[in-house]
Every structure is written in C-alpha cells, then in structure tokens.
Amino acid sequence: MNVGVIGAGYVGLTISAVFAKWGHDVYCVEKEYEKVKDLKAGRIPIYEPGLEELIKETQEKKKLIFTTDLAEAVKACHLLFIAVGTPEGPNGEPNLGFIEQLINELVPLITQPKIIVTKSTVPIGTNESIKNKLIHAGVQSQFITVVSNPEFLREGTAIHDMCHPDKIIIGTDQAEAVKQLKELYKEINAPYLITSVAGAEMIKYAANSFLAMKISFINEIARICDAYHVDVTEVAKGIGMDPRIGSSFLQAGLGYGGSCFPKDLKALEYAAKQKQIDPHLLQATQLINDEQVSLYGQKLKESFPNFPDISIAVWGAAFKPNTDDIRNSQAVKLINLLTRKGCRIHVYDPVASLSLQDVTVHSSMYESIKGRDGLVITTEWEMFHTVDWTLISHWMKGKVVLDCRNFIDPLLLREHGFEYVGVGRP
Ligand code: UDX
Numbered sequence: 001m002n003v004g005v006i007g008a009g010y011v012g013l014t015i016s017a018v019f020a021k022w023g024h025d026v027y028c029v030e031k032e033y034e035k036v037k038d039l040k041a042g043r044i045p046i047y048e049p050g051l052e053e054l055i056k057e058t059q060e061k062k063k064l065i066f067t068t069d070l071a072e073a074v075k076a077c078h079l080l081f082i083a084v085g086t087p088e089g090p091n092g093e094p095n096l097g098f099i100e101q102l103i104n105e106l107v108p109l110i111t112q113p114k115i116i117v118t119k120s121t122v123p124i125g126t127n128e129s130i131k132n133k134l135i136h137a138g139v140q141s142q143f144i145t146v147v148s149n150p151e152f153l154r155e156g157t158a159i160h161d162m163c164h165p166d167k168i169i170i171g172t173d174q175a176e177a178v179k180q181l182k183e184l185y186k187e188i189n190a191p192y193l194i195t196s197v198a199g200a201e202m203i204k205y206a207a208n209s210f211l212a213m214k215i216s217f218i219n220e221i222a223r224i225c226d227a228y229h230v231d232v233t234e235v236a237k238g239i240g241m242d243p244r245i246g247s248s249f250l251q252a253g254l255g256y257g258g259s260c261f262p263k264d265l266k267a268l269e270y271a272a273k274q275k276q277i278d279p280h281l282l283q284a285t286q287l288i289n290d291e292q293v294s295l296y297g298q299k300l301k302e303s304f305p306n307f308p309d310i311s312i313a314v315w316g317a318a319f320k321p322n323t324d325d326i327r328n329s330q331a332v333k334l335i336n337l338l339t340r341k342g343c344r345i346h347v348y349d350p351v352a353s354l355s356l357q358d359v360t361v362h363s364s365m366y367e368s369i370k371g372r373d374g375l376v377i378t379t380e381w382e383m384f385h386t387v388d389w390t391l392i393s394h395w396m397k398g399k400v401v402l403d404c405r406n407f408i409d410p411l412l413l414r415e416h417g418f419e420y421v422g423v424g425r426p
Contacts, residue, residue, distance in 0.1 A: 001184055002027070004077035006102060008035060008066065010046055010259075011119055011151055012083035014158040017051060020058035022187045027073035028066050039066040047324035047351055050159050074109040079180060081149075082130075083119045092266035094123055103130060107137040115145045115177050121204050121264060122148075123271055127171070127197045147172040148200035149181065152207065155258065156322030165190045171200025205271075208264040209282055214249040215256050216288035222252035222424035223295070232424030233406055252424055254378055254404040255292035257319035257328040262286075293333045295423060296404050300338070300376065303400045303421050308342035313369040313396075316379025316405075318352035326352050331378035334404070335359060338376075346372060350381055366395065373398035380407040389416040 001024045005016045008030035016028040030036050035045060042056040058064040067073065074080065084098040099122070106116075118127050131146040148171030153161045168190050170181055178194055195203065222232040232252045240247030256262070265282050272279040301307040319329035326332050332354065339345050339358050346360045348368035354361055362368035365383070369375055369392055377384060384407060393399075393416050401413055402421045410420040 001025070001079065001180075002077040003184065004029065004073035004080040005083055006070065006073070006080065007083035007085065007098075007120070008039060009083065009085055010048065010155060010158065011153060012081075013039075013044060013046070013051060013055065014048065014153055014162055015081060015083060015119060015151070016064055017054040017058055018159060018162045019184070020061075020064035021054060023063065024184065025076075026058070026064045027076055028064065029068070029070050029073045030066060031068060033068055036066045036068050048158050049156065049322060054159065070105055071109050074106065074114070078113070079115050079117060079184060080106075081117045081119050086120050086122055088263040088266055092270035094121075094263070094267045096122065096126065099126070099130065100133075103133050103137070107134060107139055110134065110139045110143050113143050113145070115147060115174075115180055117147045117149045117181070119149060119151050121150060121208075121260070121267075122201060123267060124198050124201045124205075127201065145172065145174045145177045146197065147174070147177045147181065148197045150200055150204035152204075155325055156320060163188065168192045169195060169200045169203050171195045171197040171203075173197075205264055205268040208261055209268055209285070211249050212256050212261040212265055212289070213281060213285045215251075216285040218250045218252045219255060219292055219423075220288055225424035229426040230424065231426055235424075251406060253292075253380075253406055254296055254330040254334065255289040257330045257333075258325065259327045262289075262328045289330075293330055293337055296334055296376075296402065297337045297341070299421055299423060300343075300374070300400075300402050301341075303402065303419070304373065308338070310373040310398075311344040311346065311371065312338060313372040313375045314338075314345055314347045315349070315365065315368070315375065315377045315384060316381060317347055317349040317354040318379050318381075321379055321381045322351075324352045326354060329379075331404075332356075334376070334378055349379065350383060352379075366391065369396045371395070371397050374400035374402065376402045376404060377407060378404045380405040384408065389413065389418070393417055 003019050003024050003026050005012050005028045008028055016026045020026040044052045086094040086096060089095040127146045127148045131144055134144050135141045150169055168185055170178055218236055225232040236250035239245050240250050265286055269279045269282045304310050314335055316331045317326050319325055335345055346362055346368045347354055348362045348365045399419050400421060401418045406422055410425055413420040
C-alpha cells in the first residue's frame with residue numbers, strides 16, 4: 001500500500017520506518033528542507049535504538065522516501081497519517097497550530113477520496129473538527145474519512161512497541177477505513193478495538209493518565225514506607241503479583257517526565273475543567289510528581305551537614321534510559337534545584353547532552369565522581385548496574401549515594417562502605 005506520513009518527529013519517523021519495513025511504500029513529509037536533506041542521507045535528529053538503521057535500510061530498498069512536497073504524498077497515497085506535534089499550550093490545552101496549518105495545506109490537494117488517520121495525540125473532538133474544517137473549506141464530504149488511530153509508543157522501545165503492540169485502537173464508523181487499516185497492519189498480531197472517533201481519542205489520554213497515576217501512587221506509598229522504614233520495592237513486588245494491579249509502572253523514584261505524560265495529563269485536566277468537572281486524581285498525580293524533585297533534594301540535604309557547600313556527581317539527565325530526550329526530565333529539574341541552592345554539580349549521561357549554567361558535564365562516568373562529596377543516580381541506565389564500586393569508593397571523596405530510581409542494591413553499596421540513601425529504601 002502507499003502510505004503518506006505527515007511529520008517526521010518521534011512518532012512520524014518510527015511509523016514511517018516500520019510501515020516501510022512491512023513492505024508498504026511510504027512518503028514521509030517533513031516541512032523543514034534541512035531535516036529532509038539529513039533524513040535522505042540517513043541521519044536522524046533523535047536517538048531511538050534501531051531507528052537510524054531501519055530508515056537507512058528502507059530507503060535503500062526504495063520503500064521509504066522523505067519529501068517536503070505534501071502534494072506528492074497526497075497524490076500518491078489513499079491513507080494519510082497525521083503525525084505532527086501537538087505541544088502543550090499555556091493553560092494545558094494542546095496547541096493544534098500544526099494541525100490547523102496542515103488542514104489549510106490539504107484543502108486544495110484533496111480531489112479524490114482519502115482516509116486521514118490521526119496518530120498525533122489530540123483532544124477529544126479534534127478528528128471531527130478536522131473533517132468539518134476540511135468540508136467547510138470546500139473539500140467534498142465524500143472525499144474525507146477521518147480516523148483516530150492513537151499510538152502507544154515508548155521512547156527507547158518505539159520500534160518494538162510499533163511491531164508488538166498489545167492492541168490496535170481504530171476510532172471510526174467507516175467499515176472501509178477499518179478494512180484499509182487492517183490491511184496496513186496485517187503484519188501485526190494484536191487484538192483490534194474498533195471504537196467511536198472520540199472514544200479512541202479518549203483512550204490515549206486515559207491510558208497515559210492511568211500510567212502516570214500508577215507512578216504517583218507508588219511514589220506516595222514510598223513516602224509512607226520511608227516513614228515506617230519499609231522497603232517500597234518489596235511492597236511494589238507484592239502488590240504487583242495481583243494481576244488486577246500488574247507489576248509494571250510501580251518503580252518508585254524521582255517520578256515521570258518526557259514529552260507525553262506531563263502534556264497529556266494537563267490536556268485531560270483542561271478538557272475536564274472545560275466541562276466544569278474537577279479532575280482530582282489528575283491533579284493529585286501531577287502534584288505528587290512535582291513534589292518528588294524537592295523530596296529527593298531534601299533527602300540529599302539531610303545527608304550533608306554542610307549542605308549546600310558540597311560537590312555532587314549526578315548520573316543521568318535523560319527523562320528515562322535509552323533515550324537522549326531531556327524534555328520535562330525530573331533529573332534535570334533536580335540538577336537545577338541543587339544548582340540553585342548552591343551545590344556544585346557534575347553530570348554524566350551516556351547519551352543525553354546537557355548544557356546548563358554552573359553545571360559541569362563529563363563524558364566519563366568515573367571522571368564525574370572524582371573528588372565528589374556524593375553521588376546522585378537520577379536515570380536508571382543499565383550501565384550503572386556494572387559499576388566498579390571499589391574504584392568509585394577510591395575516587396569519590398564522600399560516601400553518600402542517593403538512589404533516585406531504586407536502581408542499585410543497598411547491600412552492595414553498604415558492602416563497599418557507602419551510605420545508601422533512598423525514599424522507602426531502609
Ligand atoms: C509513555 C507511554 O508509556 C507510552 O505508551 C505513550 O505512547 C507515550 O508516553 P514514554 O513517555 O516514552 O511513554 O516513557 P515511559 O516508559 O512510559 O516512562 C515515562 C516516565 O515515567 C519516565 O520518566 C520514567 O522514568 C517514568 N517511570 C516509568 C517511573 O517513574 N516509574 C515507572 O515504573 C515507569
């Protein structure tokens with residue numbers, strides 16, 4: 001099948017590469033000429049394991065082309081995926097400017113039936129509004145089918161998540177659109193759920209909100225465990241054995257960041273308030289998450305009588321491992337908090353790059369801890385599991401290690417003479 005993908009960000013690049021891998025002919029449309037030039041040369045602007053190789057491979061097989069020419073893609077493709085950004089607006093309402101712009105550009109190009117599939121996360125009712133705006137602008141209604149097909153890709157595992165989803169949500173009442181999408185997704189072995197358009201839009205927000213809430217739940221439990229000297233990792237393991245709860249997303253720590261959870265919770269909170277509904281749980285989820293940074297800052301302060309006159313190594317800037325993305329990173333928020341208080345901060349991250357005033361960035365993990373009073377682990381990169389703690393204990397001046405991701409075994413650190421500090425980790 002010919003497939004048009006409009007937008008070459010995290011989602012657009014991933015779905016373009018995977019659709020092409022499945023043998024479809026993909027036209028990925030990107031407005032920025034320089035970005036298209038890089039993509040054609042096989043260079044991608046993001047760190048996503050396996051994506052650069054897959055984009056090179058599918059371009060060599062001529063299954064994927066990058067273009068700035070929207071008309072070319074619209075002419076060639078019956079299926080057109082919208083994968084443009086919907087960034088957070090000032091009051092939490094998503095900014096749909098890129099979608100509005102795209103609608104205007106599409107109007108003169110749609111002269112035969114097209115199925116427009118919204119991959120981007122959009123507020124409830126947006127798909128309906130896209131269709132109405134296109135028709136209002138003069139496109140014949142029989143030429144337009146708009147479908148909501150939300151993605152559930154995680155940064156760092158996006159290709160895997162695209163190829164092995166736990167579900168495929170299709171929001172439409174048009175049987176032909178369902179048929180076309182099932183043909184497109186025929187490589188995937190996953191259950192379909194065909195819903196209303198608005199239902200699919202809401203499923204995306206509800207899913208991310210629930211996952212974020214689960215994280216804030218275990219973080220609140222961790223605070224109570226901390227006061228009672230209970231190990232929250234044991235509690236998480238115990239409750240996770242109940243299939244109704246499930247073991248994932250119960251890793252207590254610094255909390256959630258990234259370009260999705262914070263934005264989507266604010267968007268759903270805004271949508272609720274628009275209908276005079278008080279979104280208590282959504283607000284509490286965000287409040288707990290926001291407090292996590294100061295909670296860990298306080299833990300560090302309590303570990304040093306001479307705080308903030310300390311020099312600290314911070315391992316991790318990315319909002320999670322296996323990505324270079326520092327958007328809404330809790331690690332960066334903690335680094336900023338400690339710097340503001342006057343601590344001298346030395347950061348190491350294996351992939352994410354950081355440039356902050358008064359913060360020293362190191363390219364070596366071991367260099368970053370030389371002479372430091374303490375170490376703070378903020379992102380659970382796998383490599384931190386294979387650290388030579390004997391070497392660390394020789395090079396580090398102090399003995400405090402604050403584990404913000406419950407990632408290191410306290411016994412291992414204590415055996416090496418370190419003082420392990422965590423929340424809910426006695
Ligand atoms: C998320 C959703 O998982 C994905 O389905 C959606 O499509 C996009 O948003 P992503 O933001 O890439 O994906 O990362 P995810 O792995 O969900 O982690 C989100 C944040 O939660 C990270 O900051 C991570 O450190 C944190 N987290 C995750 C926890 O603090 N504890 C956990 O147990 C799990």
